[in-house]
Amino acid sequence: xxxxxxxxxxxxxxxxxxxxxxxxxxxxxxxxxxxxxxxxxxxxxxxxxxxxxxxxxxxxxxxxxxxxxxxxxxxxxxxxxxxxxxxxxxxxxxxxxxxxxxxxxxxxxxxxxxxxxxxxxxxxxxxxxxxxxxxxxxxxxxxxxxxxxxxxxxxxxxxxxxxxxxxxxxxxxxxxxxxxxxxxxxxxxxxxxxxxxxxxxxxxxxxxxxxxxxxxxxxxxxxxxxxxxxxxx
Amino acid sequence: xxxxxxxxxxxxxxxxxxxxxxxxxxxxxxxxxxxxxxxxxxxxxxxxxxxxxxxxxxxxxxxxxxxxxxxxxxxxxxxxxxxxxxxxxxxxxxxxxxxxxxxxxxxxxxxxxxxxxxxxxxxxxxxxxxxxxxxxxxxxxxxxxxxxxxxxxxxxxxxxxxxxxxxxxxxxxxxxxxxxxxxxxxxxxxxxxxxxxxxxxxxxxxxxxxxxxxxxxxxxxxxxxxxxxxxxx
DNA sequence: GCCTGTTATTTTGCATTCATTTTTTCAAAG
DNA sequence: CTTTGAAAAAATGAATGCAAAATAACAGGC
Numbered sequence: 454x455x456x457x458x459x460x461x462x463x464x465x466x467x468x469x470x471x472x473x474x475x476x477x478x479x480x481x482x483x484x485x486x487x488x489x490x491x492x493x494x495x496x497x498x499x500x501x502x503x504x505x506x507x508x509x510x511x512x513x514x515x516x517x518x519x520x521x522x523x524x525x526x527x528x529x530x531x532x533x534x535x536x537x538x539x540x541x542x543x544x545x546x547x548x549x550x551x552x553x554x555x556x557x558x559x560x561x562x563x564x565x566x567x568x569x570x571x572x573x574x575x576x577x578x579x580x581x582x583x584x585x586x587x588x589x590x591x592x593x594x595x596x597x598x599x600x601x602x603x604x605x606x607x608x609x610x611x612x613x614x615x616x617x618x619x620x621x622x623x624x625x626x627x628x629x630x631x632x633x634x635x636x637x638x639x640x641x642x643x644x645x646x647x648x649x650x651x652x653x654x655x656x657x658x659x660x661x662x663x664x665x666x667x668x669x670x671x672x673x674x675x676x677x678x679x680x681x682x683x684x685x686x
Numbered sequence: 687x688x689x690x691x692x693x694x695x696x697x698x699x700x701x702x703x704x705x706x707x708x709x710x711x712x713x714x715x716x717x718x719x720x721x722x723x724x725x726x727x728x729x730x731x732x733x734x735x736x737x738x739x740x741x742x743x744x745x746x747x748x749x750x751x752x753x754x755x756x757x758x759x760x761x762x763x764x765x766x767x768x769x770x771x772x773x774x775x776x777x778x779x780x781x782x783x784x785x786x787x788x789x790x791x792x793x794x795x796x797x798x799x800x801x802x803x804x805x806x807x808x809x810x811x812x813x814x815x816x817x818x819x820x821x822x823x824x825x826x827x828x829x830x831x832x833x834x835x836x837x838x839x840x841x842x843x844x845x846x847x848x849x850x851x852x853x854x855x856x857x858x859x860x861x862x863x864x865x866x867x868x869x870x871x872x873x874x875x876x877x878x879x880x881x882x883x884x885x886x887x888x889x890x891x892x893x894x895x896x897x898x899x900x901x902x903x904x905x906x907x908x909x910x911x912x913x914x915x916x917x918x919x
Numbered sequence: 920g921c922c923t924g925t926t927a928t929t930t931t932g933c934a935t936t937c938a939t940t941t942t943t944t945c946a947a948a949g
Numbered sequence: 950c951t952t953t954g955a956a957a958a959a960a961t962g963a964a965t966g967c968a969a970a971a972t973a974a975c976a977g978g979c
Contacts, residue, residue: 514964520756527757536970551850562791617784665902747934
């Protein structure tokens with residue numbers, strides 16, 4: 454490799470640098486669109502995924518669509534029956550239980566990792582959202598409360614600083630997005646107070662950077678959330 | 687359907703019966719073959735994945751191959767560069783660190799769940815493999831030790847009774863399989879003794895069904911394994 | 920009238936083909 | 950001799966076409 458070549462590299466290296474993370478957009482667009490289309494419930498649970506209709510819907514040929522379907526099947530959003538096409542995967546109560554537990558485990562991990570590396574600024578942001586959530590709780594504003602709640606859990610996962618964890622978590626979250634469990638809490642006011650107390654404990658453990666403890670609290674918190682969802686299902 | 691046909695069905699009905707759970711094999715075969723082909727290191731790290739060559743290698747057309755490639759990309763084994771084909775994803779030290787942590791988190795979860803539902807028979811099996819491993823340790827039989835070690839971690843994940851967890855864990859394990867970290871322990875005899883003591887603690891916590899405690903031990907155990915692998919890398 | 924057996928239509932899976940883009944080759948200029 | 954530019958070759962991404970399978974529609978028998 455000549456020195457001159459190294460000079461030119463300086464100019465061009467920026468391109469692969471900025472293109473390094475965003476793998477770029479190929480038929481990614483289609484994949485995202487299709488995923489949203491399914492997640493948003495445009496297709497009934499367990500319903501056949503009509504190839505031809507979707508081709509017209511997205512103005513593409515069958516080849517890229519089928520490729521996208523294979524990916525969605527790998528993600529667990531749909532299932533592919535040989536020679537029988539794709540079906541929207543319907544989650545059994547058992548599936549949902551499993552997903553809750555795994556997400557609980559991942560959040561527990563996120564909490565532990567966050568304690569190791571979270572900055573004061575990141576903690577301050579979580580703390581701020583927490584207090585905001587508390588105000589929503591006092592006002593009995595369910596919508597605002599859940600918005601903050603989601604944000605906090607998301608911030609903890611982000612604070613873990615582990616892209617693999619975040620991606621894995623997002624993948625599982627996408628699977629159960631079709632199941633609406635958020636509003637279930639509405640039926641159980643006691644649970645709401647309990648959840649709020651758990652969140653106090655979460656913030657406290659995070660403040661003390663007590664990773665192992667926070668890990669425990671988060672898992673139990675998710676377990677309780679799961680129980681509440683099941684009870685009101 | 688004639689009675690005669692029913693007679694023959696008796697013979698054949700076993701096939702769909704046992705194929706009920708395994709969604710069946712379509713181009714799954716190709717997917718598995720391709721995955722193994724890459725995992726087993728037939729392609730260099732970061733190397734281009736030659737479509738044409740693989741088509742000949744597996745005697746298929748480009749369409750099913752490209753579908754399989756999309757799935758492998760979703761699994762994180764390869765990466766797809768737009769208009770520039772697929773490349774074997776090479777894991778940075780950071781990627782490996784992340785993978786170790788997530789797998790540690792999942793094993794911690796597996797331990798916790800296992801404590802909730804493991805049967806005496808399952809525990810007995812783990813205990814037996816543990817003792818077998820200890821004998822390998824005393825004999826300084828590295829190969830046998832690692833075999834048992836892998837088996838124990840696998841049995842704990844299985845004992846968790848969570849298919850989603852098992853699948854997620856397997857997916858991450860597949861990504862890292864290309865990186866050989868097993869033999870790294872060989873360079874650090876002290877670590878070996880430490881690992882053995884940690885396994886004693888694991889078995890003890892599992893015996894007492896101390897989920898939270900086992901969860902902690904398993905995560906730290908994986909962390910130490912990671913550190914040892916890094917140090918000898 | 921309901922069920923069985925056959926035929927027609929649709930749909931899936933894969934191969935082939937085509938337009939673009941990228942990479943390589945080659946040659947001429949500096 | 951290196952470097953730049955253009956043209957050829959190859960590879961990628963997507964569309965179409967075709968054989969096999971599945972589903973639907975239909976006719977005949979109990």
